Amino acid sequence: MLNPIEYLKGVGPMRADMLKKELEIFTFGDLLEHFPNRHIDKTKVNRIREITPQTDYIQVAGTLLGYDTVGTGRAKRLLAQLRDSTGILELAWFQGIHYVVKNLNIGSDYLVFGKTGFFNGKPQMVHPEIEPYARANADGKNFLEPVYPTTEKLKARGFNGRQLGKLTYALLSLVQPKDIPENIPEEVLRRLKLLGRYEAYRNIHFPASAALSEESMRRIKFEEFFIAQVRLNLVRLQRHKASRGVVFEKVGELFNTLYSKYLPFELTGAQKRVVKEIRADTGRGHQMNRLLQGDVGSGKTIVALLSMMLAADNGFQSCMMAPTEILAQQHYAGLSELLKEMPVEIALLTGSTKAKERRRILQGLMDDTIHFVVGTHAVIEDAVQFRNLGLVIVDEQHRFGVAQRARLWEKAAVPPHVLVMTATPIPRTLAMTAYGDLDYSIMDELPPGRQPITTVHRSETARANVMDFVRTEIDKGRQAYFIYPLIEESEKLSYEDLMQGYEQVKSFFPEPKFRISMVHGRQPAEQKETNMQRFVKGDTQIMVSTTVIEVGVNVPNASVMVIESAEKFGLSQLHQLRGRVGRGSEKSFCILLTGVKASKEARERIKIMCATNDGFRIAEKDLEIRGPGDIEGTRQSGALNFKIANIVNDRALLELARAEAERIVEEDVELSMAKNLQLKTYLQSQRRRNGWGKIS
Template sequence: MADLQTDVRYIKGIGEARAKALSKLGIGTLQDLIGYFPRRYEDRTMTRAIRELELGETVCVRAMIANDPVASRISGGRTVVKARAVDDSGALDLTFFNQEYRKNSLHRGETYIFCGKVEGNLLARRMINPIVEQEGQQVLTGHIVPIYPLTAGVSQNLLYKAVGQGLTECRHLLADCLPDAVRQEHQLCHSGYAYENIHFPADAEALTLARRRMVFEELFILSCGLQMLRSRRTDVAGPACKAADMEEFYRALPFPLTKAQRRAITEAVTDMESGRPMNRLCQGDVGSGKTMVAAGCVWFAAQSGWQSALMAPTEILARQHYENLAPLFEKFGLRCALLTGSTKARERRDILENLTLGSIDLCIGTHALLTEDVSYARLGLVITDEQHRFGVNQRAALGQKAENPHMLVLSATPIPRTLALIIYGDLDVSVMNELPPGRQKVDTFAVGESYRQRVNQFIRKQVEAGHQVFIVCPLVGQEDHIPDERKAAAAYAKKLREEVFPDLRVCLLHGKMKAKEKEKVMEDFAAGNGDILVATTVVEVGVDVPNATCMVVENAERFGLSQLHQLRGRVGRGQAKSYCILLSEHPSEETKRRLKVMTKTNDGFEISREDLALRGPGDFFGQRQHGLPTLKIADLSCDMALLDEAQQAAKGWMAQDPGLEKPESGALRARIETLFAVKAEGLN
């Protein structure tokens, strides 16, 4: 007898060859098969008159074959069969490639259902390779039909039949993993009904009910699993931190902190005093002052004798952190060190020795902090300034340098809290929604190629006023198939130097340079030894040049809104008025709509909401942490309300049954174990 873990090759009608093809879609078991959801649906319940057909639409037509089909051979040995179908309103030409059997299966005078895309013109409509079914014997027409994502060797028909057979064999096995109380409270249909109607909807209402149930279930299970991940911290002791007067730290700062900064520090300090390991995400807009939140946590940990490690995604950013924090901590008698891939051998040995002796309080670095020979005397706090660039596993690797250290993650990509809980999973969230006083609003303009000369004049005007300019290009190095050299930073910098601004100092920065090279370019530019910096998105990551007042982004349509917002955040850091110019050559209506968002607001949270609505969650989930389950059916661009509902439901259920030990939680626990590929006892 089959169970949900039965290999698909043993399901009737599949076999070895089809199972191998299905494996390319990640389908290996019966559970995988019924959990492979349609990408979209086509409503084939109604037929249309031929005269009413619009070009480009996919429709069903009930029509009679008017002539004997004619078969012929064309180039490459292929066959083509042509026929004409008619109804009371008009005629439809039918063309079938490599379906020679149609010559004998379509009979003049008989009526069929044809389903396909309407092509040709309004005087001569046609369908190429339509689905053909006899009336009364319809399988792929006459109802709402699922359309699945495919791969080579797997057709819609194969999946349709395989899923149908799979459901037939496992219908009696579909135990409901949602506790009855949760299902009833949220008015959700039963699991069996949902699986049946997500694949083979009885009607539009049944599909709506089924999808709502499946989306809620997916988000509820994920939320419960993530809450179990978070709750495991209650079972282990974190580095003990005694109470300390944070006002002492605040008084030593050269500027007052915002309410948001103080709130984030208080939340983190409360975690660190709790006796359990902190595991917190501090997310805020560009320039919201997350570094000072990290500094407050480092100071607090040091009051109890704990060392801290701060890992940045690039050497430039690590050095910038070091230069900002070392003088601050020197006031408190705390010692900082910088450890990167380019640290000289002798200096590295000294740093490693002092870390082991405990005489370094804060070590700032890049991935170099993860190497085996780096060890600490009393590591109590790990900070990753990641901007999505480190995953769960890298954070864990740094965390393994000590036993259950406090962990703080800084992110400059502001996203809705509910989405942050999914992307960052096991982290508590602090939101910084306030900018320090003095931060300039950056005026933003989205313009086309016709503004090129005016943009160049504006750049020159900024430089003549004593300021500096960033120009960001999406590519590095000239490529044969890219005719416009502006798209390549290196070629564009050369053109600017030689043709456009021969009298100005044009510098170049891109990710393919060696670390020391990049560092030198940035140091020189920050010191004022350059007027224009042509760069790739390497400048997105935390580069601080207060004298830069203009950011020009070439081919802005190639960037997501959140990424454009990060780039814009490189200017407006000084006292002078700053500008961002988004250039796109042939902007589509969608591009214009997206870029208009940037011109309307400087609020990163608002921009992330718009990005989510316009592009879906792909931008965020493309950078999602490794080690967390992916979503199969939920679409967070339209399911955010359901995500919030599922998270609240999960919170309520986990409060009643934290270990999922009640009988009614058994199926839920099993699904969580499967989803997270780990035994649930390891989660709590």
Template sequence: MAVLTAITPIEYLKGVGPQKADVLKKELQIFTIGDLLQLYPFRYVDRTQFFKIRQLDATLLGAQVLGRLIRLQEVGEKRAKRLVGLLKDETGTVELVWFQQIAWLKKTLQLNAVYVMYGKPTSFNGAISITHPEMELYQSSEKKIGNQTLQPVYTSTEKLKKFNLDTKGLQKLVAQALETVLPNWEDDLPADLRQKHHLIPAREAVLGIHFPTDQKAYETASRRLKFDELFWLQLRLLRNKQLNTKKYRGHRFTQVGDHFNTFFNTRLPFPLTGAQKRVMKEIRIDTNTGAQMNRLVQGDVGSGKTVVALMAMLLAIDNGFQACMMAPTEILATQHYHGVKELLGEDLCQVALLTGSTSTKERRRIHEQLEDGSLNILIGTHALIEDKVKFKNIGFVVIDEQHRFGVEQRAKLWRKNTIPPHMLVMTATPIPRTLAMTMYGDLDISAIDELPAGRKPIKTVHFFENQRLRAFGFMREEIQKGRQIYIVYPLIKESEKLDLLHLEAGLESLMREFPLPNYRISVVHGKMPVKDKNFEMQRFVKGETQIMVATTVIEVGVNVPNASVMIIENSERFGLSQLHQLRGRVGRGAEQSFCILMSSNKLSKDGRKRLETMVETNDGFKIAEVDLQLRGPGDISGTQQSGILEMKIANLSTDQALLTEVRETVIDIFLQDPELQLPEHQSLLQKLTHKGPAIAWDKIS
């Protein structure tokens, strides 16, 4: 008889079979016995204590009762329909109520049978009841599953329950799996590593996470499994970074020449902040190693990332190379182009703009100058990655708002030279440190965490709908001072038409409050033709309109120093990151700027927390940490990048200290044994090899 292991297909586990295996695969992505054992409980129920019915109290978080089901009847009609039961013990009765699965419960529950019931007691009109309790038929002769202390509760679905794969059914399968494979379970972590970090053996951890004997057993099991998950992730990422450093040679920038020095000494309009100097030094070191640079620079809107990128591009030019900067939208690319031209002046180097709107004649000129080397810096959109765009000697690439580009789009820029150019990717959405160590764990990460001197923090306030007249009055005052105002409406994904109606309704309200011709209004939304959108934005940029009413198309790419007020309608519908981005559209001039968050009177707990956070701080890194806690890593990154954030047990918002400990451990391993050739590291190398080829995270950047 074949020995079952963690990689054995789930259908071969006793008690599963083809039908249950099929539903486990579809509903929970459980394909092997190991996958089942990684279906960790999402909570535990303490089943050691039984309450008498007269002891039940609404202050209890949960209570277990042993009693007889003496009544079961369906009450009400349509939406008010519910199933009501009455459970009795020697001290009294308690009402049980179900609003869902009524037909199934009526067939399953047995009148006059004794049940173990568990649920949250609530009080209504002085009477205690329990809604949607867990019911388990009491069998005094039956052997208990697991232990008598903490009972695991697993994720289940309606389809799974049809195959008796509710929590109890899954408990039985997990217990069977543990009995089957645990005796042969191998520990992948070296013994000295386990000892150093006070980690229990893997076998003990797997058993302890599913059926812990007490709270301490759960905590030690949880810590070991979290350590494992983070350890293998960091080992793969840092191993991949090491391999890429060896594999990809980089252009060596040895000279700091006239272009860089002239700009730094005579054209730089303001002194660099300490953070800008630090990041520039890191880039300088990277580009002189002979290995290709892959660095992520993150910093708030207005922190000076573009100036750092420009100085790095000038460094490339001083060493005989060309540089380019790619932005996700034509508006942002054009803004970068004009900003760079203004900083450089007309004589320092040749700069061009290439977008979808560039004329055929201008494109031809740009292509010729790129190929003969007379064009030093090319700024543009996706047009830069077209095959017909050929550089004479591209050595440095800057990608702005990196998360808006696909992997292959970015990789195309690599192939513009025989030796890949150095890559600097930038984001104005600060990333929490823990998320950066996982999403971008094999990139070098820099943070520009200082704003230029003299920049006034934006004042943020939260107004409810009933304070709208106050907001209108403030708008009028600011316009009379000669300032300009943004009013942004949310995108409601379910209905693009509703977006426009929502925006138009707001526009009508504005027309009543600000009747023309006293004030002029620009209107911008995503359904407009690009030409019309640009026209409206330019009117606002030139000061021809005082108010811009827009959807979130202005989140990135509009720079109007005279705009001093950002009003965000229905702000509770936005995520923290987006609110912070929108707020960053103001506060770019010398005057005090304001952000007004308008919301309905009814707010969810998370919605209230988001708005309170915005009012309390302008620090994008603090905001990103709160966003991570509220939304989770998958949402905050915009996409689950190739499964890297689909963690089974570790939590990036609560396990920060452990992640830091793990990463330092992995760094120490590679410093001690770069090739993982020592005997104690053979198991690590073997598992890495069996995991398949490492993912090219540097190309995902």
């Protein structure tokens, strides 16, 4: 199936070039895996009078009355009229007009298929599939006709879904069972009543019935999930089995003293559970690779600190890496406060660390007088060497590349334990696919004393009332954020919007009575840092900012956030921004300001935000709305590259595939049993082809 696509009859060099550029079809196998997105029962011919506003795709037959090209330039289009005994249907083409006209004969009978709509009260079909009716009848097909995803460029060159179908039909006439070998163990196929692979591939393209089409889809979706889960489980179990790791043998005096004397509050049940999981991982002699998901404010930093104390009790150093300088500084300040009575040394290493202090830190890490270092990318530089690195903690890990993270674990003879943390809740289905090679922990409880944030939606027309409310909070001694969207395609437009917003805020909160900080991407790093610190220290009462404060600003006194043009933000980002308030003991508020004409999808996002503070519920909804391909931070390219399976719509099948994969791999991690040899052979062939391997 690795034959170049140009060698398939009916393709040739020019078509092959189009297929490669437009659809990434390079080989026979790629064409076979270009699955149809639906099938049409072409045996049914409808009447034109049956078309209603609710009609979707339909097939009709009739006589071509005439056609004409109207308009010029981009407005140029081809209009034709098709009549049957019940009415007239207008046909319209906006592209490929020259090609279409060559194949139209007035007075001839045609069979047309396409999506219908109404224009000026009359039924219309845009870019229909059209063929002479006599030839269509002569085909005598006994299967459902596939409709393939294609592109406008291909359609414009007369290479539509039907042409793809003809090529696939020609390919399947050449394909033998040996070309599509089975890759799922026979006992799994039998127990789950799945079609064989060869049969499924033939029938997903040209099924004899709708039922057979469904069975083929189920089989191939299951296969996609199953193969991905087997890979991820193999990586995880083989790592557990083969990778050496330093051993944290004991829970010692440092851990126990911090736990019993210096923690600011009793740990939540979730925190205790995660600490136990980390304790078990680090005592086994294998490298820990654990993902810690915790909603905003769930206390991940305390868990990280307890893990660092565990390392110190066993004679090992720890390193915590954060994506921004301000977040690293806040981690350092928070940890230093908790450790001020403890006999351990902690240091902060960032790009702006002065040369003298930097030399002191580098020496302290080398001679083990510095036990913990918190930093940014600066900690992965070659000059930074450790005497005995045993634990690496990466915060907001999706902001670091795999290679960057790997440079940290190369700084020790035995790979250090790895704890990666994220405050972006990841839906379970996404975690199972994108992070399935990691052990993962979830912290879904907030520490005592943290109050839920009240979130409300207000229209632009209520701005004056919103400003009055913010003023009452500031009069109580609180602080407030005003957040403006960052439009990546137009930095200039974003800057202008922010400046207008800043002037507007100043008009409601005039100086000198009110003091305002402003932060945005165009500012020099030093100025941005100064303005942020003024707000953090309480020197200013209001922060006007773009989304640069999404992660990493901790101001317990800030009790209200106004998010301007909230309809322009995604759910995950809205939730992250909201997490900047509600960090103290006072009641906090998030006000979502939108324009009057927000889209239906935007209104749905706003409604969810007002209904819940639960980041995991929000993440699940975000996945439903946006789909898996758009979720930020999916770390393994290829983990979600399924052809037809969908982790939202096919969740039950994913759960089933995961269970089967776990059972097989736990029983036979080498896949050496006779019943698993086909699966092993397939995985080896895919490894050579796709180069998948260990995921850091």
